[in-house]
Amino acid sequence: MGNNKEITNVSKATIGRLPAYLRYLKEKELAGERTISSTAIAEDLKLNAVQVRKDLAEISTVAGKPKLGFEIADLIADINRFLGYDNVTDAVLVGAGGLGHALVGYGGFKNYGLNIVAAFDVSPDLIGKTIKGVPIFAASEITRLVRRLNVLIGIIAVPKAAAQEVADALTAGGVRAIWNFASAHLNLPDDIAVKNEDMAASLAILSKRLAEILYNEK
Amino acid sequence: MGNNKEITNVSKATIGRLPAYLRYLKEKELAGERTISSTAIAEDLKLNAVQVRKDLAEISTVAGKPKLGFEIADLIADINRFLGYDNVTDAVLVGAGGLGHALVGYGGFKNYGLNIVAAFDVSPDLIGKTIKGVPIFAASEITRLVRRLNVLIGIIAVPKAAAQEVADALTAGGVRAIWNFASAHLNLPDDIAVKNEDMAASLAILSKRLAEILYNEK
DNA sequence: TAGATTGTTAATCGATTAACAATC
């Protein structure tokens, strides 16, 4: 998952933009282009060109060239490496219901360096089955299996009410990072990384932006 | 969707935290509590107490009382009103596959003031069916139906390759806000609000946080 | 009253943007 030297100093904001750069650069590469300017990237992605240059400078091993811009292939390699997409990390998924299925089926997490090695659920209908080849185990097995599999990342896609319990089971088994799709606040020690995928927050921001746009029109 | 007077001046960061406050406050209310201090909220939600007070001050109609704190019921009402959860807005969903199903089934968007009135897909197997009572129409109908239904919000849950086309069809029909779950950059006019649900970005941030934690340990 | 908690002003922090010299 990236290189130790790079862990520090790169801002969260920058890290959050890297996947978008990567997607964009891959598109350009596919379209047969070899180099690209920060100005072009900025325009297409609706960012500021200085910001783009700063972001790239932080993670890139090769400098851009005046007049030419950046080597697309180099940037792609650098971002892949920085984000750790080269080497895959194991993860488990808890909650094999609708959202769990969608997550496994949809995202192609492998591309993001994530390999889901096991899923868990409480439903007897699901236990023993597989989703896209991933075996589903009983939720009661979480701690034991996570420990045995030595997994550090857990994805929570269970109903709100079960989220905390699941989080506790995961961390008891040694999980150190939790990607939480349940709209519940998790109470966990500070040395566990948590990323809440808060749909309500996203929607709130979108709604307000819409209200603003409509308001400015009249 | 909230009140016009309130559209301005509340920062995106604050808006993004409001749903978490709301969930938390509802929990407390359910637990039978009547008042709460910013200190307590901050501690439980791992925020700064001043930040909590500022956030609440921005959207609340009632002040907190020294020594007592805030009336939980008042805060809940204020946040609900501010976020527009009182009055429902119509939306359409494009992409009735795994993720689309999960989104409709899972979130209970109604709670967030969103009413999905129609879904669209290209698959003949899905067209004519319903998801949780929401009828699925042919994707070719997007523009026409969105216009007729007068819908302002569109949710995109289609594969990457189809996302731009869908976005264009939605905006052609009059949609002004797009919630994009496809990991594709959308090119749209500035007067269309777009919120990208970028899983890759979230995961990148989580991964780096994990790497940081592990690194600091050794 | 004494002390917990508020609301506000000022200081800090971090991220974005503007200005500009360097250079291919």
Added chain:
DNA sequence: TAGATTGTTAATCGATTAACAATC
């Protein structure tokens, strides 16, 4: 060479946090 584009330094902007007087 001339001009597009880079990388960097300084200025600005926005959000968080610290300090503190007001008050129930």
